Amino acid sequence: MSTVNQGLLLDLLSVAILLLTFACLGSKLFDRYVAYYALQSIVLSVAIALVALRLDAWDLWALALLTFLIKGIGIPIATRRYLIVRLELKRDVAISTGISTSLIIGAVLTAFAYFATNPSSLPGGLVASSSVPLSNAVILLGALCMVVRRNTVAQLIGWLILENGVFLGAITLVATFPFIVEAGIFLDLVAGVLIMLTLVSGLAHRLATTNASELQELRE
Amino acid sequence: MTLTLVILVCCLPLAGALASILGAQARGIGIATAAGGAGALAAAIALVAHILSHGTYQAAVGFVYVDPLSSFFVVTVAIVVALAGLGSISYLCAEEAHRGLSRVQVRLYGIFFGFFAALMLASLETGNLGLVWVLVEASTLASAVLVAIEGRATSLEAAWKYIIISSFGVTIALVGTLFLYYSASVLDIVPDQRLTWPILFANAASLQPASVKFALLLAIIGYGTKVGLAPMHTWLPDAHAEAPSPASAMLSAALLNTGMYAIIRFQALTGPQLGRYGSVVLLVFGFASIAIGALFMVRRRNFKRLFAYSSVEHMGIIAVGLGFGGVLGVYGALLHTLNHAIGKCTLFLASGEVVLRYRTTLVSEVGGILGRAPVIGTVMLLGSLAILGSPPFGLFLSEFTIVRAGFVRQASLGFLLLALLALAFIGCAHTVAAMVLGKPRNETPPAAASLRSVGAVPLVIGLAALLLLGLWIPGDLNTLILKSIEAIR
Numbered sequence: 001m002s003t004v005n006q007g008l009l010l011d012l013l014s015v016a017i018l019l020l021t022f023a024c025l026g027s028k029l030f031d032r033y034v035a036y037y038a039l040q041s042i043v044l045s046v047a048i049a050l051v052a053l054r055l056d057a058w059d060l061w062a063l064a065l066l067t068f069l070i071k072g073i074g075i076p077i078a079t080r081r082y083l084i085v086r087l088e089l090k091r092d093v094a095i096s097t098g099i100s101t102s103l104i105i106g107a108v109l110t111a112f113a114y115f116a117t118n119p120s121s122l123p124g125g126l127v128a129s130s131s132v133p134l135s136n137a138v139i140l141l142g143a144l145c146m147v148v149r150r151n152t153v154a155q156l157i158g159w160l161i162l163e164n165g166v167f168l169g170a171i172t173l174v175a176t177f178p179f180i181v182e183a184g185i186f187l188d189l190v191a192g193v194l195i196m197l198t199l200v201s202g203l204a205h206r207l208a209t210t211n212a213s214e215l216q217e218l219r220e
Numbered sequence: 221m222t223l224t225l226v227i228l229v230c231c232l233p234l235a236g237a238l239a240s241i242l243g244a245q246a247r248g249i250g251i252a253t254a255a256g257g258a259g260a261l262a263a264a265i266a267l268v269a270h271i272l273s274h275g276t277y278q279a280a281v282g283f284v285y286v287d288p289l290s291s292f293f294v295v296t297v298a299i300v301v302a303l304a305g306l307g308s309i310s311y312l313c314a315e316e317a318h319r320g321l322s323r324v325q326v327r328l329y330g331i332f333f334g335f336f337a338a339l340m341l342a343s344l345e346t347g348n349l350g351l352v353w354v355l356v357e358a359s360t361l362a363s364a365v366l367v368a369i370e371g372r373a374t375s376l377e378a379a380w381k382y383i384i385i386s387s388f389g390v391t392i393a394l395v396g397t398l399f400l401y402y403s404a405s406v407l408d409i410v411p412d413q414r415l416t417w418p419i420l421f422a423n424a425a426s427l428q429p430a431s432v433k434f435a436l437l438l439a440i441i442g443y444g445t446k447v448g449l450a451p452m453h454t455w456l457p458d459a460h461a462e463a464p465s466p467a468s469a470m471l472s473a474a475l476l477n478t479g480m481y482a483i484i485r486f487q488a489l490t491g492p493q494l495g496r497y498g499s500v501v502l503l504v505f506g507f508a509s510i511a512i513g514a515l516f517m518v519r520r521r522n523f524k525r526l527f528a529y530s531s532v533e534h535m536g537i538i539a540v541g542l543g544f545g546g547v548l549g550v551y552g553a554l555l556h557t558l559n560h561a562i563g564k565c566t567l568f569l570a571s572g573e574v575v576l577r578y579r580t581t582l583v584s585e586v587g588g589i590l591g592r593a594p595v596i597g598t599v600m601l602l603g604s605l606a607i608l609g610s611p612p613f614g615l616f617l618s619e620f621t622i623v624r625a626g627f628v629r630q631a632s633l634g635f636l637l638l639a640l641l642a643l644a645f646i647g648c649a650h651t652v653a654a655m656v657l658g659k660p661r662n663e664t665p666p667a668a669a670s671l672r673s674v675g676a677v678p679l680v681i682g683l684a685a686l687l688l689l690g691l692w693i694p695g696d697l698n699t700l701i702l703k704s705i706e707a708i709r
Contacts, residue, residue, distance in 0.1 A: 139395065146388065155384055159391075166394055174401045176411035177350065180283070184354030185394070191361050192387055199368060199380050206373040 006054055010172070013047040014134040017168060018110070021141045021161055025106050026099055030089040033157045034076050037164075041071035044164055051171045059179040060171070066186055067167070075160065075193055082197055083153050087204050094150035094211040102148050106141050113137035131172035138165030151211050152200045156193075163189060222270055222277045226284060228263040229294060230342040232256045233301055236308070237334030240327040246316035249330035250309035256334065257298075257305030260341065264298035267291055268700060276707075278347065282416035285347025288703035293344045293481045296558050299685075300474040300565045301337040303678040307466040307569040308333065310675030314576045315464075320370065329369050329464070336362040336470060340478050347417045352482055353390070353397050356446065360386045363475060366467040367459045378455075378462035385455040389445025393482070396438030400489070403431040417485055421708075425492040432493050439486040440501055446479030449505040449539060450512035453532045457516075460528035461581060465572020468524060472531045473565040477557055480538060487542065488708035496545070503543035503633070509536025510640045518647035522581045523574070526651055527567050530607060533644050534560045540637060541622040544629045550705045552621030558697075559614035559689055563607045566682030570600045573675050583651055588660035597656050599679040604652040606686045608645045614689030 020040040024033055045068035052060035083089065097105070113136040142162025146155045170177060235256030239249050268291045271277060276287040286294070312329065315321040321329070336359055343355035360383070368379035397415065404414035406428050413419050420427070445452040460468045487498040513533025520526040534556070541553030571581075573596045578586050590597030606613035619641065626634035 143388070146384070152380060152384075159384065159387060162388070162391055166391055166398070169395065170398055174398050174405075174414075177398075177401065178348070178412045178415065181348065181350030181354060181415070184351065184358075188354055188357045188361065191358065192383070195361055195364055196380075196383060199364075199376060199383065202368070202371070203373070203376045203380060206376060 006050060010047055010050055011130050011134075013043055013050070014131040014168060014172075016043050017047070017164065018134050018137055018141075021138050021145075021165075022103065022106060024157070024161060025141060025145055026103055028092050028095070028099065030084045030092060030153060031080075033092075033154060034079050034084065037157055037160055038072055038076035040161065040164055041067060041076075044167060045072055047168065048171050055176070057176070059182065062179075063171075063182055063186075070186070070190060071160075071164070078193070078197060079153070079156070083200055083204075087153075087201070089151075089153060092149065092151050092154055094154075095148055096150060097148050102144065105148075106144055109140040109144060110137040113140055131168060135165050135169035135172065138162075138168060141165075152203060156196050156200065159196075160193070222267070222274070222286070223279060223284070225263050225267040225270060226277070226286060226345050229260055229267060229298065230338050230345060232259040232263060233305075233337035233341065234334045235259070236305070237331045237338075240330030240334075243327075244330075246312040246321075246326045247309070249326060250312040253308045253330060253333055254302075254305040257302035257337065260337070261295075261298040261302040264291075264295045264341075268295050268696075272696065272699060272703070276418075278418065281412060282347040282418060283351060284345060285416075285418060286345055287418075287707045288700055289484070289707045290344050290481070292554060292700050292704045293477060293557075294341060296477060296561045297337075297340055297344065297474045299558075300470060300561050301341070303562075303565045303569065303682055304466040304469045304473075305333075305337075306678040306681075307469065307572060307675065311464055311466050311572055311576070314675075318576075325369055325371065328365065332362045332365045332369075333467065333470075335359075336366060336467075337474075340470075340474055343478050344481060348415050349397055349400060349417060349420075349482075349485065350415045352485070353394055356393075356443070356478055356482060357387070357390045359475065359478065360390060360446070363463075363467065363471055367463040367471075369464060369467075370462070372462075375462040378458035382455045382459040385452075386445060389442050389452060391442070392445070393439050393442025396435045396442055396486070399431040399438065400427075400435035400486070403428040403435060417489075420489055424489050427489070427493060429493050432490050433497070436486055436490045436494065436498050437501065440483055440498070440505065443479045443482045443486075444505055447476050447483065447535050447539070448479075448509070448532050449535060450509040450532060453509065453512065456532060457525045457528040460531065460568075461522055461524040465524075465568050465575060468528075468572070469565040469568035472528065472568060473561040476531060476535055477561060480535065480557065483539075484542065484708060491709075499543045499545050501543075502539045506536045506539030506541075506543055507633075507636065507640075509533065509539065510637070510644070511536075514640050514644035514647060517644055517651075520647075520651060521583055523583050523586070523651065523655060524568070524571055524581045526583075526648060527564065527571060527607075530644070530648060531560075531564060533640075534564070534607075537619065537622060537637075537641075541625065544622065544625040544633075546625060546628065547702075547705055548621060548628060549625035550708075551701055552618050552625055554701050554704060555693075556615065556618035556622060559618050559686065560607070562682050562685050562689070563603060563613070563615055566599065566679055566686065567603045567607055569675075569682070570596055570603060570679050573679070574600070576675075583655055586655050587658040589656050591660060595676045596679065599676075599683050601652065601656045602683055603679075603686070604648060606683070606690075608648055609641060610645075612690045613686045615686070617690055617693075 024036040048064035145158030236253030239252035339359035364383040448456040
């Protein structure tokens, strides 16, 4: 495949990742959150594989495989089984803004990401320059998910989306990150998800709720 | 030789974790934790001596890197680990006797306490900023388990808030690290070295300017969340109040410092490109933190929250010291880091002893500690005076240095700092005096039988060290701080 086509494909994959983030932002069902996240992670792993093909780097191949197995399959299944099914979560009612409002805010944030990291201000060394503002938009939208959703499970998904945005930025901006650091980041992510899963189920057990808005005993 | 010391420093704290995995009792886990901490401190002091005489140590393409600045932070954190390890003995024994913690919880405490300490110390011994990020985030995760360990609804809530806000913040710092890596792509070095601090520092003037600025801002906001700089401090009071007291001591006196260490490293890289830009950002966040900390210290009802807000204030003071800059400002900031670490560690351990006796963290239910437990009452009173910056304790000296640096930079900022410090003094002293000196209000007899006098040991050591640092700064410490400043200029 020619370099131009690869760059174009990478841009398209980045756009797909952004659209899946918007889909998650516009949904109200816990099942969908997880499904969109899983799909997004799989698209991300394809994007990483594309960069690996281009740079012919074994550690990126390993990263693509890890992303597919852990983010695309492992984390979604664990979240589904241990939180959504066991706690019988269906509709997310604890959203502080309406869906349309959060979509509009999301659009504004995406525009902001484009202005803040204009591809032309970051010359040289880029695999696909238009992926950088897209990845920043995904980071901002993940943060938005965490802010407007008050349910702890939804906040967890928001953080995972944000992390995907960081990875998208990482492979396009700095494809040759030291492998030991990449592996460490991945390990942290897995450990973090495990601890968060335990915390959420502990909270659900104690309070019979997973809504962070009802966590207010510590207010003083 | 040096490598052995480096490894010892970050592996010895795992002794407590090992004892837990092997199935020791609470007492055994406590003693192993304390011994591991003491061993780490001894190794850290030997490491400092070695660095002072032989200069910076570097191995494995900068993945292991110890210069005077990192050895200064290593020894500060090791002191806290040693004191909090000692404090763990009485905490674990009392909680086991009182049935506050199950056997599994005691073991989890031992394991995660050990890993928390080891990861923090390791994060200070690497020169690769990506690895720094990995280790800082890992230590956040380990400490979140400690916050939740008592299993109450409130502690789970605090742990959730802590982990979600901190992970979010630290992820921002990761984006900053990515931009820093990108900014180094203009340099003619192998990709693996683009996050190696000494190499970046040597080439700081030729990094790509736009992304260096991004990197600095994102790092200050991201690691600032860890440090507890306002307005990113909201997780801090909850986590500090809900964690077991030795863990609160570690959070406040050690973890916050590792975040500040990362910020110092980033700021040092941006000097040649951005000039005083980083200092101004630090001044803004620093003054905001002092103001928020001081205001929220007024009329606090929970004494552990009171000390937590005091940590926000002190991190602000350190940031302001770094922001004022110059040898004087940075000297004050580093000295203040050490003093605050010892002081706040002592205070949290003392409040842990109070909690074990009164079974409450509410100021209104504690009164007249001095009559019931003279040693703890004295430490609480003198420790609070010390942390508020009264002479003759160490914090007076370091705050004074920072204020002086402020007057050198701009007199109005110096006055502002003084006014905020006075406000903090009034807010905090009022509450602590009522607790220590007031009439005893709790009629139930304290469960003194299960308490051991070993709990007083770290308190007395900490207070003595604070007093010593107020009266006399050892020559080697002075050299170490001056060399640390040199390393980042």
